[in-house]
Amino acid sequence: MRYITAGESHGPQLTTIIEGVPAQLELVAEDINVDLKRRQGGYGRGRRMQIEKDQVQILSGVRHGKTTGAPIALVVENKDWTHWTKVMGAEPLSEEEEKEVKRQVSRPRPGHADLNGAIKYGHRDMRNVLERSSARETTVRVAAGAVAKKILHTFGIQVGGHVLEIGGVKATAIQYDTIEDLRERSEASPVRCLDKEAEAKMIEAIDQAKQEGDSIGGIVEVVIEGVPIGLGSHVHYDRKLDAKLAAAMMSINAFKGVEIGIGFEAARRPGSQVHDEITWNEEDGYSRQTNNLGGFEGGMTTGMPIVIRGVMKPIPTLYKPLQSVDIDTKEPFAASIERSDSCAVPAASVVAESVIAWEVANALLETFGADRVEAISENIERHNEHARKF
Numbered sequence: 001m002r003y004i005t006a007g008e009s010h011g012p013q014l015t016t017i018i019e020g021v022p023a024q025l026e027l028v029a030e031d032i033n034v035d036l037k038r039r040q041g042g043y044g045r046g047r048r049m050q051i052e053k054d055q056v057q058i059l060s061g062v063r064h065g066k067t068t069g070a071p072i073a074l075v076v077e078n079k080d081w082t083h084w085t086k087v088m089g090a091e092p093l094s095e096e097e098e099k100e101v102k103r104q105v106s107r108p109r110p111g112h113a114d115l116n117g118a119i120k121y122g123h124r125d126m127r128n129v130l131e132r133s134s135a136r137e138t139t140v141r142v143a144a145g146a147v148a149k150k151i152l153h154t155f156g157i158q159v160g161g162h163v164l165e166i167g168g169v170k171a172t173a174i175q176y177d178t179i180e181d182l183r184e185r186s187e188a189s190p191v192r193c194l195d196k197e198a199e200a201k202m203i204e205a206i207d208q209a210k211q212e213g214d215s216i217g218g219i220v221e222v223v224i225e226g227v228p229i230g231l232g233s234h235v236h237y238d239r240k241l242d243a244k245l246a247a248a249m250m251s252i253n254a255f256k257g258v259e260i261g262i263g264f265e266a267a268r269r270p271g272s273q274v275h276d277e278i279t280w281n282e283e284d285g286y287s288r289q290t291n292n293l294g295g296f297e298g299g300m301t302t303g304m305p306i307v308i309r310g311v312m313k314p315i316p317t318l319y320k321p322l323q324s325v326d327i328d329t330k331e332p333f334a335a336s337i338e339r340s341d342s343c344a345v346p347a348a349s350v351v352a353e354s355v356i357a358w359e360v361a362n363a364l365l366e367t368f369g370a371d372r373v374e375a376i377s378e379n380i381e382r383h384n385e386h387a388r389k390f
């Protein structure tokens with residue numbers, strides 16, 4: 001499968017076209033809307049989220065609740081567009097309008113894409129950069145991810161996500177029974193955190209950052225269970241699935257690091273306390289005593305849960321702006337203040353689920369792909385039986 005996205009933060013809409021989704025997959029708008037709503041939520045979001053009510057329109061590739069195998073076009077409207085039609089319209093402005101609009105952004109925000117993008121593309125008005133670098137684009141990445149999740153769920157593969165850390169407050173009581181349990185409990189938390197004590201402190205930390213005109217980041221975790229052994233491949237660097245997941249996580253706006261399994265902790269332990277011992281029984285086939293390697297060996301899935309974490313830096317736009325330089329006057333200046341979130345880690349955990357689900361669904365189709373759902377099911381069953389007996 002592949003997808004591309006288009007659309008600006010304050011333009012009319014965000015669009016994605018997804019190609020390669022098998023036919024006969026049950027898919028309705030509500031499957032996608034649930035995740036769009038989850039992405040809009042989470043404690044720490046700014047005023048924009050009160051304007052938007054993200055809902056998908058499925059414009060092609062689905063008929064009477066089932067995919068046809070044709071490209072799927074999905075659209076999410078920006079409600080804020082009505083306030084930006086002059087500033088963001090595609091048609092040239094008259095001289096009069098030009099004066100009236102006067103919304104040129106010339107003070108780059110440290111930490112955002114403004115300055116690099118402006119220099120690279122030659123935009124004196126940095127709005128041309130910020131509109132596309134905005135995480136508003138993650139609406140349609142989440143929409144594409146919801147389709148990927150639907151594919152995974154259809155084959156008994158479950159995806160969950162939660163928040164492990166915000167502004168230095170770490171969640172420790174994060175045990176869960178099943179992915180369903182993880183999903184329900186993170187859903188019930190305003191910061192998507194399983195640890196109730198940490199949750200309260202995270203909320204305090206966000207309030208404090210907001211009060212001080214500052215922002216904070218954190219760590220999210222995504223878990224995927226029920227993955228067959230052998231997705232991805234060891235045979236070539238660009239077929240290693242763990243590498244693709246790492247790239248997907250890093251592609252989320254403001255993400256600066258990734259860990260799979262125990263991740264960086266592996267540097268501190270001897271091999272005997274890292275590698276996951278192998279067992280076999282008639283009923284389940286091969287399994288592991290532990291899952292320190294987060295479901296991957298040799299760029300391939302081990303059949304154990306995929307466990308991947310991502311680090312989000314604090315939001316760059318600060319109400320207490322950092323020093324910057326006005327690109328027109330070259331004078332030092334406080335950076336432009338755009339309306340902003342103070343913490344988007346809970347929302348980003350939904351984005352992380354989506355981009356990881358996409359990569360796993362894609363790898364699944366690469367290995368077991370067929371034109372229709374039933375044939376894929378048969379391929380997976382045959383493979384699982386082969387792996388169990390092997």
Ligand SMILES: Cc1cc2nc3c(=O)[nH]c(=O)nc-3n(C[C@H](O)[C@H](O)[C@H](O)COP(=O)(O)O)c2cc1C
Pocket residue numbers: 046111112113133134135138252253254255315316317339340341342344347348351
């Ligand atoms: C869900 C989400 C919401 C975000 N909200 C904001 C925001 O309100 N203000 C802001 O400056 N950055 C926000 N960001 C981060 C910027 O989009 C990001 O820092 C910017 O695109 C530069 O890219 P980089 O940080 O990956 O280098 C958000 C990121 C995510 C994932």
Ligand SMILES: C=C(O[C@@H]1CC(C(=O)O)=C[C@@H](OP(=O)(O)O)[C@H]1O)C(=O)O
Pocket residue numbers: 009046047048049052133134135136139253338339340341
């Ligand atoms: C719009 C979304 O997030 C936006 C991401 C974002 C950024 O710079 O990344 C900046 C803010 O945009 P605005 O200035 O319009 O409030 C956020 O609200 C969204 O997540 O849907």
